[in-house]
Amino acid sequence: MKIAVCIKSVPDPDCYDKITLDPVNKTLNRAGIPAVINVADKHAIEAALQLKEEYGGSITVVSMGPPPVEQQLREALAMGADDAYLLSDRKVGGADTLATSYAVSKLIEQTGPYDIILAGNESADGATSHVPAQIAEWMGLGCICSALSIRVEDGKAIVTKKFENGTGTFRLGLPCVIAVNQRINKVRLTNMMAVLKAKKKPLTVFSAADITGLDESRVGLAGSPTQNGELHMAESTKVCTMLEGTEEEAAAMILEKIKPLLKA
Amino acid sequence: MNRDIWVFAENFGGRPAPVYGELVRKANEMREKMQEARVCGVVLGKDVDGLAAAASVQGVDTVYVMDHPKLDTLDACVLKEAFAALIRAYNPEVVLVGATALGAELAPGIAGKLKTGLAAHCVDIEVTEKRINCMVPAFGGRVISEIYVPATRPVMASVRPGIFDAPEPAGAGAPVTAGNPSTQVVRADSSFLDSVTSPVEMIAFEQDAPSADLRLEDADIVVCAGRGVSTQEDFENVKALAGKLNAAFGCTRSFVDLGFVPDESRMIGTSGKSVKPQLFLGFGISGAAHHTCGMNKSKLVITVNRDEKARMFANSDYGVVGDAGKVVSALLKQL
Numbered sequence: 297m298k299i300a301v302c303i304k305s306v307p308d309p310d311c312y313d314k315i316t317l318d319p320v321n322k323t324l325n326r327a328g329i330p331a332v333i334n335v336a337d338k339h340a341i342e343a344a345l346q347l348k349e350e351y352g353g354s355i356t357v358v359s360m361g362p363p364p365v366e367q368q369l370r371e372a373l374a375m376g377a378d379d380a381y382l383l384s385d386r387k388v389g390g391a392d393t394l395a396t397s398y399a400v401s402k403l404i405e406q407t408g409p410y411d412i413i414l415a416g417n418e419s420a421d422g423a424t425s426h427v428p429a430q431i432a433e434w435m436g437l438g439c440i441c442s443a444l445s446i447r448v449e450d451g452k453a454i455v456t457k458k459f460e461n462g463t464g465t466f467r468l469g470l471p472c473v474i475a476v477n478q479r480i481n482k483v484r485l486t487n488m489m490a491v492l493k494a495k496k497k498p499l500t501v502f503s504a505a506d507i508t509g510l511d512e513s514r515v516g517l518a519g520s521p522t523q524n525g526e527l528h529m530a531e532s533t534k535v536c537t538m539l540e541g542t543e544e545e546a547a548a549m550i551l552e553k554i555k556p557l558l559k560a
Numbered sequence: 561m562n563r564d565i566w567v568f569a570e571n572f573g574g575r576p577a578p579v580y581g582e583l584v585r586k587a588n589e590m591r592e593k594m595q596e597a598r599v600c601g602v603v604l605g606k607d608v609d610g611l612a613a614a615a616s617v618q619g620v621d622t623v624y625v626m627d628h629p630k631l632d633t634l635d636a637c638v639l640k641e642a643f644a645a646l647i648r649a650y651n652p653e654v655v656l657v658g659a660t661a662l663g664a665e666l667a668p669g670i671a672g673k674l675k676t677g678l679a680a681h682c683v684d685i686e687v688t689e690k691r692i693n694c695m696v697p698a699f700g701g702r703v704i705s706e707i708y709v710p711a712t713r714p715v716m717a718s719v720r721p722g723i724f725d726a727p728e729p730a731g732a733g734a735p736v737t738a739g740n741p742s743t744q745v746v747r748a749d750s751s752f753l754d755s756v757t758s759p760v761e762m763i764a765f766e767q768d769a770p771s772a773d774l775r776l777e778d779a780d781i782v783v784c785a786g787r788g789v790s791t792q793e794d795f796e797n798v799k800a801l802a803g804k805l806n807a808a809f810g811c812t813r814s815f816v817d818l819g820f821v822p823d824e825s826r827m828i829g830t831s832g833k834s835v836k837p838q839l840f841l842g843f844g845i846s847g848a849a850h851h852t853c854g855m856n857k858s859k860l861v862i863t864v865n866r867d868e869k870a871r872m873f874a875n876s877d878y879g880v881v882g883d884a885g886k887v888v889s890a891l892l893k894q895l
Binding site for chain 1: 572573577634635639640644660661662664665668670671672673675676677678679680681692693695697698699700701702703704705706707708709710711714723739758759760761762763764765767768780781794805806816819823824830831838839840841848849850853856860861862868872874875876877878879880882883886887889890891893894895
């Protein structure tokens with residue numbers, strides 16, 4: 297079984313409260329915030345490791361981004377992936393989800409074929425959850441997002457997904473795209489040995505020119521049907537009054553405030 | 561090209577999903593600034609006359625229906641074929657989809673098929689003279705980015721349930737009152753689906769057991785536990801307090817990760833629920849944007865946190881610096 301895992305390098309979500317907006321040129325200041333593998337994508341790597349343990353095969357991680365993303369790909373190799381590909385080129389930068397999914401789908405076609413293409417269900421930064429479904433659309437493959445379990449039976453993937461009022465089970469012909477919910481598994485820890493071994497695993501960086509049949513009108517800012525207007529900080533309009541006292545006194549004051557709202 | 565605003569009426573057991581009414585209300589606000597725009601519902605499924613009638617709510621001019629046995633599914637791969645075919649046939653300017661479990665998968669599939677722009681999880685949509693601006697949260701809600709679609713149509717936007725206001729009893733999005741059945745139902749040709757084969761097959765659906773617990777989205781009062789609620793006993797006490805106040809219980813991400821709650825249905829914030837109750841009582845919540853973007857439309861917010869610098873206080877009307885567990889126990893005793 298050949299498995300591809302799409303990963304994204306994102307600014308560490310624990311630091312998002314440090315992001316500020318430059319009031320003059322309206323650009324984001326996120327200096328000093330480290331890049332990490334998007335957390336849902338780690339669960340996709342873990343899902344791939346479990347599939348490989350069960351059915352054999354290989355795991356390839358793919359990503360798109362500037363050259364430093366190699367670090368996150370190395371980390372994915374240390375988690376147990378076998379090889380890695382990065383598409384890195386200014387031409388593919390500034391892409392929205394449609395242009396990103398197009399470029400990533402071409403990278404997957406170039407380095408494949410694969411039986412299962414995995415991804416995290418959403419990124420911590422943009423959090424659109426668009427890219428997996430759009431990779432599937434570009435490649436003409438079946439897709440399930442927010443998967444809670446994956447197994448392979450008679451050459452097909454059996455995937456469960458939670459809906460508002462129940463759980464659906466789906467059978468997907470291979471190859472297929474599956475975006476995993478973070479609850480699908482617990483991500484295993486990596487050790488120092490794995491980190492050292494990962495340094496010797498193959499990691500290939502492609503430019504746009506290396507990708508066969510890449511339609512340059514479909515990538516980057518030019519290939520993006522959505523554009524960004526202004527940025528705003530999400531600011532609260534509330535003014536907080538502190539209730540002083542012991543915990544018992546505070547509880548009494550809270551009760552006083554909420555009493556009119558309580559139903560008899 | 562016309563200026564129609566379409567709203568997906570997802571099938572929730574023969575009725576449109578509640579987010580449909582919220583989006584129809586918003587679409588009617590948008591239409592006031594879009595000349596000659598109509599607001600239309602979209603119904604997909606098998607034998608969905610009843611659903612089409614239920615989607616004919618106030619403020620909806622036309623309901624477009626695609627009815628076919630293959631659409632009796634939660635497989636977004638076949639549903640996107642039907643939805644995209646409707647869009648190609650009738651050319652709406654805007655398509656709004658509720659970001660439910662299905663909608664969040666369906667919308668990007670349609671946008672991918674039509675090569676058009678989709679704004680994810682909008683918290684507002686503004687129609688200006690020049691363009692339609694979708695307000696999209698990024699970095700866990702810390703930043704709001706204006707997203708617009710300059711060249712391609714339709715403009716697509718997804719919106720989480722509970723973000724926009726529910727319909728007023730007699731307003732747009734509410735069921736039609738007697739004597740006002742003005743919605744036209746248009747049944748589109750679905751015969752092309754006979755030859756469409758989806759790579760995905762839904763083989764089972766297991767309905768959740770009915771729960772007596774009040775759902776977050778239905779509650780006037782929400783009682784929410786954050787990471788500062790650190791013991792099992794305190795956690796149970798927060799739940800007990802919710803019960804005593806006839807409130808819905810909610811929590812932040814860490815309790816889902818730790819397995820204290822079974823799934824995201826009790827989680828408030830990014831990738832969980834958006835709530836806007838009359839009263840939000842928060843205990844031990846630090847106030848990261850990931851969480852506050854799911855509760856910052858709540859009316860009265862009272863929170864308790866040990867850390868006087870907790871960001872949560874900036875989102876609160878009243879704050880208590882103290883041990884969340886102790887305040888909860890005191891509240892339980894005094895009630």
